[in-house]
Structures are given as C-alpha cells and as structure tokens.
Amino acid sequence: MIYKDGYIKVRELREEDNHLLAKWLSDPEVLQYYEGRDNPFDLEKVNEKFYNCDENEMKCMIVFDSVEIGYIQFYKLDEETRNHYGYIDSTDKIYGMDQFIGETNYWNKGVGTDVVKSMVTFLIKQKHADLVVMDPQTWNERAIRCYEKCGFKKAALLPKNELHEGEYRDCWLIEYRR
Incomplete structure (x- = not known):
C-alpha cells in the first residue's frame, strides 16, 4: 500500500487490475476526459501502456471503502518534462500526477x-x-475546479499540448506549491 487516508487507499497497480483498466478505458464516458473516445483500450493495449513501460512512474489504484474506483500515477519530473514546463533551471523537487475515476457512479461526490x-x-x-504539477486540458472545467479546490493554481497555458480525439488541445500547467 502506498498510503491510506480515511476511506481512500492508494495501492500499487497489480497485474489483475488490467481487467478494471480495460473496462474503464473502453467506457466512452471515461474516455471523454481521459485518453479520448477515439482511443478505447482492450486488455492488450492496457498491458502495453500500464505494465511494460516507464519505471519512473508509480502506477496505482484508487480504492474507496474496499472498492477499486480509479487510477492514479505520480512521477518525479524528468529533464525533458521540466524543460517543456519551463522548470529547467529550477532546483525544486517537482512531481507530476495524473488520475481518473473509472467508476462513474463515484463522479460528482467529492x-x-x-x-x-x-x-x-x-x-x-x-x-x-x-x-506538484498537472496539465489538464483547458476545456475540462470540472477537473480544473476540482484541482483549484485542492489548492492548485494556473501557472502557464500550454498551447496544443495534448492530442485528444483527433486534435491537439490546449492545456493548463497547474501547480501546487508547498
């Protein structure tokens, strides 16, 4: 287990979680916000993206009252990403994170x-x-409101930063400073 905070537990991703990831990442409601509806995942694609890749990323499951409800990852920013975000000369210890709640009945409940x-x-x-930084797409106002409630601030606009549903979308670089 990575940590437990009240009813939320975050644990490392396990091989048997691939079926949940495939379920969530083939759901158009989830894909609208994460990966894109034109990019559904099957088990093979889940295994390739989440299990055979960057060991710098800590890939985890979000567990709510003993039910796996989503995915979260965190990573120390590498030199390329630091440069892309404008932190190349910074001596700060910077982490990035990404997440989604795959069980949609847990959406809009805090x-x-x-x-x-x-x-x-x-x-x-x-x-x-x-x-701590993230780069949500500018149109994803619900996610941005959530992050701002958590203390994140918009730091920079990242034009055409992420391919989503066939077009490059603008993103906000948002920061949480200790």
Whole structure:
C-alpha cells in the first residue's frame, strides 16, 4: 500500500487490475476526459501502456471503502518534462500526477477532490515534493475546479499540448506549491 487516508487507499497497480483498466478505458464516458473516445483500450493495449513501460512512474489504484474506483500515477519530473514546463533551471523537487475515476457512479461526490488532496499531501510529506504539477486540458472545467479546490493554481497555458480525439488541445500547467 502506498498510503491510506480515511476511506481512500492508494495501492500499487497489480497485474489483475488490467481487467478494471480495460473496462474503464473502453467506457466512452471515461474516455471523454481521459485518453479520448477515439482511443478505447482492450486488455492488450492496457498491458502495453500500464505494465511494460516507464519505471519512473508509480502506477496505482484508487480504492474507496474496499472498492477499486480509479487510477492514479505520480512521477518525479524528468529533464525533458521540466524543460517543456519551463522548470529547467529550477532546483525544486517537482512531481507530476495524473488520475481518473473509472467508476462513474463515484463522479460528482467529492471523491476526486479527496483523492487529489490526499495524493498531494503524500507527495509533500513522504516524497518531499516542493511542487506538484498537472496539465489538464483547458476545456475540462470540472477537473480544473476540482484541482483549484485542492489548492492548485494556473501557472502557464500550454498551447496544443495534448492530442485528444483527433486534435491537439490546449492545456493548463497547474501547480501546487508547498
């Protein structure tokens, strides 16, 4: 287990979680916000993207009252990403994070806010992060409101930063400073 905070537990991704990831990442409601509806995942694609890749990323499951409801990952920013975000000369210890709640019946209940707050607390207290960053797409106002409730601030506009549903979308670089 990575950490437990009240009713939320974050644990490392296990091989048997691939079926849940495939279920969530083939749901058009989830894909609208994460990966894109034109990019559904099957088991093979889940295994390729989540299990055979960057060991710098800590890939985790979000568990709410013993039910797996979503995915979260965190990582120390590498030199290329630091440069892309404009932190190349910074001596700050910077972590990035990404997440989604795959069980849509947990949406709009404050669970996402609690997950983000608890992960930020973990990164600051346990990983000694000076700065936590994310780059949500500018149109995703619900996610941005959640992140702002958690203390994130918009730092920079990242034009045409992420391919989503056939077009490059603008994103906000948002920061949480210790």
